[in-house]
Amino acid sequence: MLWSLLAGVTVLLAFALTGLVDLRSGIGPARDVTTGVATIGGEFxxxxxxxxxxxxxxxxxxxxxxxxxxxxxxxxxxxxxxxxxxxxxxxxxxxxxxxxxxxxxxxxxxxxxxxxxxxxxxxxxxxxxxxxxxxxxxxxxxxxxxxxxxxxxxxxxxxxxxxxxxxxxxxxxxxxxxxxxxxxxxxxxxxxxxxxx
The missing domain is CATH 3.40.30.10 (Glutaredoxin)
Incomplete structure (x- = not known):
């Protein structure tokens, strides 16, 4: 059982590193993309x-x-x-x-x-x-x-x-x-x- 748990954590970390899983928000595609440009300004x-x-x-x-x-x-x-x-x-x-x-x-x-x-x-x-x-x-x-x-x-x-x-x-x-x-x-x-x- 310990080996199964370790294998599951390893797979989850691999997905996180490739961006397929976002560990901050649960299972699913990573959604936060940073462009490096500040979002300052907007409609008024x-x-x-x-x-x-x-x-x-x-x-x-x-x-x-x-x-x-x-x-x-x-x-x-x-x-x-x-x-x-x-x-x-x-x-x-x-x-x-x-x-x-x-x-x-x-x-x-x-x-x-x-x-x-x-x-x-x-x-x-x-x-x-x-x-x-x-x-x-x-x-x-x-x-x-x-x-x-x-x-x-x-x-x-x-x-x-x-x-x-x-x-x-x-x-x-x-x-x-x-x-x-x-x-x-x-x-x-x-x-x-x-x-x-």
Missing amino acids: SLVDQDGATRTWSSFRGKPVAVFFGFTNCPDICPTTLAELSLLLDGMGQEGDDLSVVLVSGDPERDTPAVLKDYLTSFDPRITALTGKEGQIDAAFSAFKAYRKVVPLEGGDYTVDHSAGVYLYDRKGAFVGTLDTHGSQQVRLGKLERLVSG
């Missing part, structure tokens, strides 16, 4: 600064740089948008082939009109998106971005949020991030390669 339905409905799929055809923030942000958001504006300017007409998108984490205050006024300080090619609370939650979740409303004294609040710039190819596949600590030349080169790809 929000409105832009002009009040037009925009979905994630509506950005197909151009590479996209996505940033999460809000208009009352005291430092990171305006700095990042100013840097993105400089990079777009440095790209010249090539920058027309890149969608730069700000997704607001503060839908209560960031209405389309507020976003439109806010964007006058930055490159006109930048799009800002907002929506209802549930829509914003869904968008942040799809992009694995962090957002937390933090109460302040006097009844005001701020929003802690992810500060990275996420990069996507023309098909909407995540290809990396833009390191805001890198030199402008390195970041510019990264965006130019993204557009030419």
